[in-house]
Amino acid sequence: MKQKLLLLSALLVLLLNSVTAQYNTLWIPDTLSGTSFNLNIKDTFRQIVAAGQQTITGGINGNFWGPTLFVNKGDTVHMNVKNYLNDSTTLHWHGMHLPAVMDGGPHQVIPPGSTWKPYWMVSNNAATYWYHPHLHETTEAQITKGIGGLIIVRDAIESALALPRKYGVDDIPLILTDRDFSTSNQFQVVPYGDSMLTNGTLRAQYNVPAQVLRFRILNGAIERSYNIGFSDNRTFYVITSDGGLLNAPVAVTKYLLHAGERIEILVNCNGQNGTTVFMKAFNSLLGNFIAGGENFPNGPFANALGKIDFNILKLNIVAPTTNPITAIPTSLASVATIPTSSAQTTRYLTMSDSAGVPGVLGPNAFILNHKLFSLNVIDYQVPLNNTEIWQITNSTAFGHPFHIHDVEFNIISVNGVAPDASQAGWKDVVFVPGATGGGPGTQGTPSVVKFIAKFDDYADAIHPFMFHCHISLHEDEGMMGQFVVTNPTNINALSLHEDELEVYPNPAKDKVFVQFKDPANTAYYVRLLNTLGRTVLLLPQPQLGEGIDISNLSKGVYYLLVTDQLKKKTVTKSFVIE
Ligand code: C2O
Ligand code: CU
Ligand code: CU
Numbered sequence: 001m002k003q004k005l006l007l008l009s010a011l012l013v014l015l016l017n018s019v020t021a022q023y024n025t026l027w028i029p030d031t032l033s034g035t036s037f038n039l040n041i042k043d044t045f046r047q048i049v050a051a052g053q054q055t056i057t058g059g060i061n062g063n064f065w066g067p068t069l070f071v072n073k074g075d076t077v078h079m080n081v082k083n084y085l086n087d088s089t090t091l092h093w094h095g096m097h098l099p100a101v102m103d104g105g106p107h108q109v110i111p112p113g114s115t116w117k118p119y120w121m122v123s124n125n126a127a128t129y130w131y132h133p134h135l136h137e138t139t140e141a142q143i144t145k146g147i148g149g150l151i152i153v154r155d156a157i158e159s160a161l162a163l164p165r166k167y168g169v170d171d172i173p174l175i176l177t178d179r180d181f182s183t184s185n186q187f188q189v190v191p192y193g194d195s196m197l198t199n200g201t202l203r204a205q206y207n208v209p210a211q212v213l214r215f216r217i218l219n220g221a222i223e224r225s226y227n228i229g230f231s232d233n234r235t236f237y238v239i240t241s242d243g244g245l246l247n248a249p250v251a252v253t254k255y256l257l258h259a260g261e262r263i264e265i266l267v268n269c270n271g272q273n274g275t276t277v278f279m280k281a282f283n284s285l286l287g288n289f290i291a292g293g294e295n296f297p298n299g300p301f302a303n304a305l306g307k308i309d310f311n312i313l314k315l316n317i318v319a320p321t322t323n324p325i326t327a328i329p330t331s332l333a334s335v336a337t338i339p340t341s342s343a344q345t346t347r348y349l350t351m352s353d354s355a356g357v358p359g360v361l362g363p364n365a366f367i368l369n370h371k372l373f374s375l376n377v378i379d380y381q382v383p384l385n386n387t388e389i390w391q392i393t394n395s396t397a398f399g400h401p402f403h404i405h406d407v408e409f410n411i412i413s414v415n416g417v418a419p420d421a422s423q424a425g426w427k428d429v430v431f432v433p434g435a436t437g438g439g440p441g442t443q444g445t446p447s448v449v450k451f452i453a454k455f456d457d458y459a460d461a462i463h464p465f466m467f468h469c470h471i472s473l474h475e476d477e478g479m480m481g482q483f484v485v486t487n488p489t490n491i492n493a494l495s496l497h498e499d500e501l502e503v504y505p506n507p508a509k510d511k512v513f514v515q516f517k518d519p520a521n522t523a524y525y526v527r528l529l530n531t532l533g534r535t536v537l538l539l540p541q542p543q544l545g546e547g548i549d550i551s552n553l554s555k556g557v558y559y560l561l562v563t564d565q566l567k568k569k570t571v572t573k574s575f576v577i578e
Pocket of ligand 1: 092094260403468
């Protein structure tokens with residue numbers, strides 16, 4: 001009897017072990033902080049699937065995803081982005097308010113082997129933002145590889161609140177994606193994956209202290225929305241929308257997070273030491289025509305996670321830390337939304353199917369304003385400091401997460417209804433639901449979303465900002481447009497001649513200086529090419545006073561392409577590095 005019991009308990013231990021072995025410890029991205037950030041984008045590989053081959057991935061300073069960048073509101077941050085991929089890429093600072101030439105959209109291409117050095121003054125509110133590639137028609141593939149990272153902005157208002165902020169302990173980043181693996185464990189570039197990947201971890205679990213926890217959640221998926229909740233249906237508290245704190249925590253039991261969106265939530269685990277709970281995606285509750293709410297049995301959209309509930313993270317609740325946060329605050333910030341009455345312009349946008357639209361290839365693409373995206377077409381000229389209402393009418397049956405660069409906005413209404421408290425703050429992605437009541441042969445009633453934004457600070461007649469569906473597949477297929485912010489007082493008829501700037505010393509050693517004869521002028525862009533014509537350095541609006549650091553470059557002849565600020569005319573000068 002005793003032996004039998006022993007055997008039984010041994011079996012039980014084995015069984016328990018194999019059950020817990022199904023879970024992998026959640027990976028927490030490294031952090032970088034300060035004002036100068038080195039980001040090296042590389043092709044690499046990582047053991048993601050427990051057994052068998054490693055997965056070919058893309059990573060920034062590591063082998064999947066990238067570091068979480070901590071920045072302070074008010075600081076000027078400098079990015080040194082080096083592209084070690086064999087392909088061109090871009091790096092877009094999603095949600096950041098910055099000059100268009102620093103934005104990292106499809107126009108700020110970083111060729112292989114070159115370094116791009118944007119910088120800007122952080123003016124965003126404390127919240128969770130992110131960075132990711134944005135090369136037109138390649139975004140889906142490069143995000144699928146795993147290239148991206150989080151940006152956490154701190155400010156005085158957030159810092160004064162009693163909120164969890166021990167990164168990786170009680171303040172936990174969660175990057176939600178899903179992936180499809182080939183039989184040899186390689187990522188497939190498809191809109192929907194078969195496996196949930198939380199911070200690049202399959203079947204993730206994490207030990208969390210029994211206190212109030214903060215999760216910073218990014219929907220970094222190619223297409224899928226996640227209807228976030230907990231296995232015990234507990235209440236949790238939304239404290240931010242994309243671009244800042246809400247007025248007060250909003251108690252919910254589910255939150256539907258669409259591609260590109262972020263929320264920060266508080267979860268009360270006081271006194272729950274020794275228990276476990278699952279964060280889950282309750283996607284069985286989603287309607288058709290919300291990404292992830294369909295169950296396609298076959299075809300390009302078939303996947304194992306369609307219209308089912310699945311785990312995002314297993315939380316093993318352990319002993320509390322010293323000085324834990326144990327209470328949910330009653331108030332957070334005071335969000336001063338933009339009054340609708342202050343709008344000077346209303347723009348009307350449409351989302352529709354491309355079928356039957358002249359000149360649009362492929363019957364199944366979704367399009368904005370009845371046309372496919374073109375890099376050469378500027379859709380809107382937005383006057384600097386304009387306050388605008390953008391009204392988006394979606395006549396497709398499918399819902400699309402609409403994203404705009406440059407600004408954070410306030411949602412005015414979705415189908416006539418004002419947003420609930422969890423969406424009543426600053427946003428840079430808004431979900432535009434599909435048309436309702438449609439069916440075979442009928443179009444249904446289009447959905448209408450309105451938001452309001454102020455386009456302040458950064459005018460640039462050359463470099464546009466983008467707006468698009470944040471489903472990367474749709475974006476790559478052309479569901480995108482662009483606008484420039486214009487400042488009429490900026491136009492100047494001067495033209496740059498070769499003799500109006502000097503490059504010295506020549507030959508140069510560690511630094512080379514560019515000086516304009518007219519001290520009123522400055523450089524809009526400086527580009528350095530080697531004799532093979534390859535770009536080695538990309539410097540948007542460089543501060544030329546300190547000279548250009550060339551200490552990392554090999555000896556030889558280089559071409560400096562300088563675009564001036566006044567006329568946006570480019571002059572080429574050659575010099576030698578010795
Ligand atoms: Cu996160 Cu234009 O994108
Ligand atoms: Cu963006
Ligand atoms: Cu879309």
